[in-house]
Amino acid sequence: MTKSALLFALLMTAVYAKPAPGPNIFEDTFSLYALDAQVHQKYHLASGFFSELYKETSNKEYLYQSLRMLEQANDLKALAKETDKALKEAPEDVILKRFAVIVLLKEGNFAQASDKALLLSQNSQKAADHLLYAESRLKLSDYEGAVGALKKAYALDYDETTAERIALIEYAHLGKKNEAVRFLKEHIGTHGNSIVIGRRLASLYADSGALSDAASLYEQTYEGFGDPVLAGEAAKIYLYQQDFAKLAVLLEKSHINEPLLLDLYVKEKQFNKASELALKVYEQEDNALYLAQSAVYKYEGAANRNDPALISDVVEKLKKALEDIDEPLFLNYLGYLMIDHDVNVSEGMGYVRRALEKQPDSPFYIDSLAWGHYKLNECAEALRLIKQVESMIGIDEQEVKDHLKAIETCKIKEKN
Numbered sequence: 001m002t003k004s005a006l007l008f009a010l011l012m013t014a015v016y017a018k019p020a021p022g023p024n025i026f027e028d029t030f031s032l033y034a035l036d037a038q039v040h041q042k043y044h045l046a047s048g049f050f051s052e053l054y055k056e057t058s059n060k061e062y063l064y065q066s067l068r069m070l071e072q073a074n075d076l077k078a079l080a081k082e083t084d085k086a087l088k089e090a091p092e093d094v095i096l097k098r099f100a101v102i103v104l105l106k107e108g109n110f111a112q113a114s115d116k117a118l119l120l121s122q123n124s125q126k127a128a129d130h131l132l133y134a135e136s137r138l139k140l141s142d143y144e145g146a147v148g149a150l151k152k153a154y155a156l157d158y159d160e161t162t163a164e165r166i167a168l169i170e171y172a173h174l175g176k177k178n179e180a181v182r183f184l185k186e187h188i189g190t191h192g193n194s195i196v197i198g199r200r201l202a203s204l205y206a207d208s209g210a211l212s213d214a215a216s217l218y219e220q221t222y223e224g225f226g227d228p229v230l231a232g233e234a235a236k237i238y239l240y241q242q243d244f245a246k247l248a249v250l251l252e253k254s255h256i257n258e259p260l261l262l263d264l265y266v267k268e269k270q271f272n273k274a275s276e277l278a279l280k281v282y283e284q285e286d287n288a289l290y291l292a293q294s295a296v297y298k299y300e301g302a303a304n305r306n307d308p309a310l311i312s313d314v315v316e317k318l319k320k321a322l323e324d325i326d327e328p329l330f331l332n333y334l335g336y337l338m339i340d341h342d343v344n345v346s347e348g349m350g351y352v353r354r355a356l357e358k359q360p361d362s363p364f365y366i367d368s369l370a371w372g373h374y375k376l377n378e379c380a381e382a383l384r385l386i387k388q389v390e391s392m393i394g395i396d397e398q399e400v401k402d403h404l405k406a407i408e409t410c411k412i413k414e415k416n
Contacts, residue, residue: 027057034065043073051082060093067099076106094120094129101132110139127153131162143173160196163187171204180204195225202233211237219250228256235260244268262293271301292321292330299337311341328355328365336368345375363392363400371403379410 034049047069054062063086070079083099090096097120104113114136121129134149147169154162163184171180184201198221205214218234221227231254238247244264251261258281265274275297282290295317302310318334332355338348349372355365370385386400386407395401 027053030056038069041072043069044075047073047078060095064095064099067096071099071102076103079103080107094126098128098132101136105132105135105139110136114140121149121152125156127156127159127162130156134165138169143169147174158187158191160187160191160194164196164200167200167204171207177204177208181208193221193224195221195227195230198224199227199230199233202230206237211241215241215246222254228254231256266297271297275301288321288324289327291317292325292327295321296330296333306341311337311343315343322351326354326358328358328362331355331358332362332365332368336371339368339372339375342375345372348372361392363389366392367400367403370407374403374407374410377410379407382407382410 030049030053034046034053037043037046037049047066050062050066050069053059054066067079067082067086070082079099080103083096083103087093087096087100097116101113101117101120104110104116114133117129117133117136121133124130130149130153134146134153137143137145137149147166150162150166150169153159154166167180167184170176170183181201181204184197184204187197188201198217202214202217202221205211205217215234215237218230218237222230222234231250235247235250235254235257238244238250239260244267248261248264248268251257251264258277262274262277262281265271265277275294278290278294278297281287282294295314298317299305299310299314304310315334315337318330318337322330322334331351335348335351335353335355337343338351339345349369352365352368352372356362356369359365366385367389370382370389373379373382373385386404389400390404393400395404
């Protein structure tokens with residue numbers, strides 16, 4: 001039997017058995033049904049259970065919950081009917097009067113809602129009454145009146161959502177941008193920061209052009225509450241400002257964008273950090289591209305690039321990566337490495353040729369192949385290829401210049 005079928009069976013048992021001697025059993029059972037229906041967003045069903053509980057117990061909280069479920073269900077007709085019915089029995093019930101205002105707001109009767117909400121809010125010490133009045137004034141585009149009511153509600157509980165609404169209305173509708181910023185800063189100073197307030201104040205800073213203040217507050221709020229969205233907003237600003245130092249620090253502690261951090265390390269020639277991070281990402285994502293990058297950055301960052309252990313490790317990692325990817329950049333890198341360090345010149349040339357199959361006009365790959373022929377003492381072919389490179393890009397590249405000089409010497413030796 002499914003859970004819902006079991007609940008239905010239990011419900012029917014409870015309804016027809018009517019356990020009169022044990023009212024607590026009825027209340028406990030129906031409370032469970034009501035809560036289960038609420039959790040599963042079956043709001044009409046939940047409202048019915050709460051209504052039955054009110055009839056049996058006369059506990060007003062069940063009546064209010066029944067009405068809240070109708071509100072959640074967006075059943076305005078039923079909400080209006082049940083609220084009106086309840087008010088006839090208890091015309092001075094403040095909570096029922098609030099539901100009446102809610103009905104008017106949902107019906108679009110904003111002026112009438114405002115009048116009733118004003119009566120409720122006068123001399124009220126409940127934030128809910130002032131919030132209802134504020135909502136009605138907002139619907140009537142009375143932003144000054146709305147802020148006034150919101151500030152009265154805020155003074156009662158210092159709710160952060162209310163604080164945010166006050167600042168937004170002042171900033172966007174009343175032109176009081178400085179006042180809005182000052183109000184949120186004062187809230188933070190008195191009641192502390194939060195995700196809601198920190199994010200809102202930072203967004204106001206950004207909108208007004210105070211990007212450094214915005215980024216700083218986004219980062220501070222991230223550090224306080226760990227919301228990665230806030231770190232992302234700070235990162236966007238640092239990237240826009242090209243403040244790569246702050247961006248790197250933020251990315252290192254937040255881990256929100258490892259590929260971007262990797263690019264930063266490479267840009268700043270921090271190859272050892274780049275190698276470690278690329279390897280970490282490879283282990284997390286099993287993406288061979290990062291393994292290849294890790295190998296390349298390890299070689300580029302090495303103090304001694306002729307270390308046999310280093311070369312062996314880099315070659316091994318690149319070979320492993322190229323089992324899964326077929327990127328010409330890494331094919332050539334591996335090939336040239338093997339050629340230049342005399343690991344296995346012929347095998348290295350094979351990797352270079354694979355790169356040239358994909359990009360036959362790359363002067364850098366042709367240069368690698370020329371260097372392979374030079375290493376094999378095939379000087380004529382080496383010279384032909386390096387001259388081809390020279391005709392394509394000249395000899396401004398130092399490595400091409402060095403290769404040309406060596407290969408021309410090789411040709412002279414061959415003639416002798």
